[in-house]
Amino acid sequence: MKRFFAALALGSCCIGGNASAQVSPNAGASLDTLFNQYLNDGPGAVLIVSRNGQQLFHKEFGYASLEHKVPITNETVFEAASVSKQFTAAAVLLLVQQGRISLDDDIRKFVPELPDYGNKIDVRMCLTHTSGLKDWRNVTYLSALPTGQRLFNQDDAIDMICRQSNLNYKPGTRYSYTNAGFDLLGIVVERVTKKSFAAFVKDSLLTPAGMKHSAFRNRFEDIIPNMASAYYGPVTHLRHGYTTDETYGAAGLITCADDLRRWNEFINKGKLAQTRLQRYVLISGDTISYAVGGVHVMDFDGIREISHSGLLSGYRALVLYYPQYDISVTYMTNNKNIITADLQVKIFEILFGKKRKAAIPAVQTNYPDVATLQNKTGAYYGVEDESEFFSFHISNNKLICHEALLQPVGTNEFIYETTGYRFSSGGDTLIVKRGGEETWFRKATSFKPDAAALKPFTGAFYSKDAIVELTFELRGNKLVAFRNGYDSVVLTPAYQRGNQTAFRGFDHGLRAIYLFTQSKKGAVNDCTINLPRANYIPFSRSKSK
Structure with a gap:
């Protein structure tokens, strides 16, 4: 030393x-x-x-x-x-x-193979993570061998970036850290x-x-x-x-x-x-x-x-x-x-x-009563990042987030360690504060299906964006996603909103929300998978062979 x-x-x-x-x-x-x-x-x-x-x-x-x-x-x-x-x-x-x-140049001036998403993505946006481009590395987590487990070169990176059919958000409207912009800039140079x-x-x-x-x-x-x-x-x-x-x-x-x-x-x-x-x-x-x-x-x-x-x-x-x-x-x-x-x-x-670090609010000695807690229970999904999901329930007259006991710092405000949870008075929205940053969530309908209700979500779905086919099968009362006979992800029912049903899982350790869309007749032909930094990855039901 x-x-x-x-x-x-x-x-x-x-x-x-x-x-x-x-x-x-x-x-x-x-x-x-x-x-x-x-x-x-x-x-x-x-x-x-x-x-x-x-x-x-x-x-x-x-x-x-x-x-x-x-x-x-x-x-x-x-x-x-x-x-x-x-x-x-x-x-x-x-x-x-x-x-x-020029920082105002359209990135497609130099990388014309990037799709035209209907809104200009300029060089400045690629430098500041405001382009809306998905982080291609996270997209690979849907494959059997994601980044870190197999070799990726620059051609692989550019191919994965350019095959994405949509963006995380309209360019210039948000900040979301992504490696895609900088890998494109390497090619620009x-x-x-x-x-x-x-x-x-x-x-x-x-x-x-x-x-x-x-x-x-x-x-x-x-x-x-x-x-x-x-x-x-x-x-x-x-x-x-x-x-x-x-x-x-x-x-x-x-x-x-x-x-x-x-x-x-x-x-x-x-x-x-x-x-x-x-x-x-x-x-x-x-x-x-x-x-x-x-x-x-x-x-x-x-x-x-x-x-x-x-x-x-x-x-x-x-x-x-x-x-x-x-x-x-x-x-x-x-x-x-x-x-x-x-x-x-x-x-x-x-x-x-x-x-x-900002001072942590003082915890109240009196815990809110169950009637006050009741409208805060249920499922909440991320507004800006749909891979995020929180579930709240009451246990022993206390509010629990997943498995964590929340401490009250106000009638509608709670804390766990350094993370703050602030509910609207009606419980329909939630603001989570982490590291000084606030993230918005909306309430959805909790979903607790039996095996029969899971049946429409089974079958094979393919994504051109991720270059992978996932097969969803029932295993007892669980929906399980398979890439092959041994590589699988067990899905947990999360919520419903309108004609969409969400499940949550962890693929190669990365959180994921699997969002299926049902027709008026109950058919399920489309699925969107939301990952951190890579939302709205589309899958369509594979045609019968």
Whole structure:
């Protein structure tokens, strides 16, 4: 393990004469303590905190290879995963600066094979996850071997993106994280520059930034010097995480924490520094946190944070920059168990001595009576993301969400851990607040069928969008979806609304809502499957052979 920190440098950090811009004097020691919990005979990480190019804190620990007990060093490289997006964004912004692309250009100008969905999808939307395009990786979860379990290359990605017959929503109206836009932009860079994406990024960004240990990957079988193996699972039973992937744009960068430190210095003080921070303004007029530079730009108690994290296989990455302080934080790990979202909050609180999470409302001592709870029971479906579903019932005079006991914070408001549930007075709508974001739900009719009522939903259904056929069969009183004789998903009745009946399940661990449509005569010929980031995937009943 290597460790270095300059406590005095952190403690005296004051930028631009702003006397209030002080960093906690004990930040170095606190960061060291934070990572002590992960010091074991297992995978590890590298964390670097720097200011104006000078390293203030540097910690390396754990093994790059558990099999051979190779320690992680400053030169150990990892998958950057979605941190790669800011490199793709920078490549696009360079082309914009050169007048070769406009952020207002229709993406179909460069990728004409993408269907015309009736509404323009421009380059800016692809950079900010506001295009409405489905996340193609999630669509593959409906197949027997989804992403992560079989090799996908760039051609596979573009094919899956372009075969989607509809969008998640009208472009420009919402933010929904999707890898599709950035994978398309990887192709745009190649078609405009007439160079491979990897070569253009290396020549235009990596080399000028001094990132000597970084490159976008080529073949997944390639031997990469100093590459850490990835691990996931319980500490007592860790498993290998493999990256069988040859796509680029949304991910694909191989790098080390020290190179990312150089990147933070280069990109946040270079010619794209201001342009990359332009956040997208939705058609409604609301400004989202995601900017055209492939980063989140957020303010916490007057402190601006530019950030992005990444997760792929057992690798995680985190890049933070605080412009008022000129402080850079870069972190890479081969241990999936160290959650970067939690780490991001803790690092902020250690550096600046401020609590970032909103205070949790106080729980009431008196629980609402059963009569008050009654109109809150039943099924609720997501308005913006139809893969989301909540079911509430009363047990021992208390309101239960699935299996979780909710605590009251008001007559119509409840909380479970840090998630808030606010019902309308009539119980017909629900707002769920998670991580400061509010999500709307509507009430539907609960559905508890017997075997006879499930019969119309049986049979084979095919999707051109997902390139898969699912066969729904009865197993006792359960409806089960099969891809083949051994690969199946047990479906649980969820709700009914009008002529639609919904079931819920988990396919390869990903939540899914199977929404069947019945004709007036009761025939079921259509099914739509809703996944996170990929709603409205159409299936039609297969014709009899």
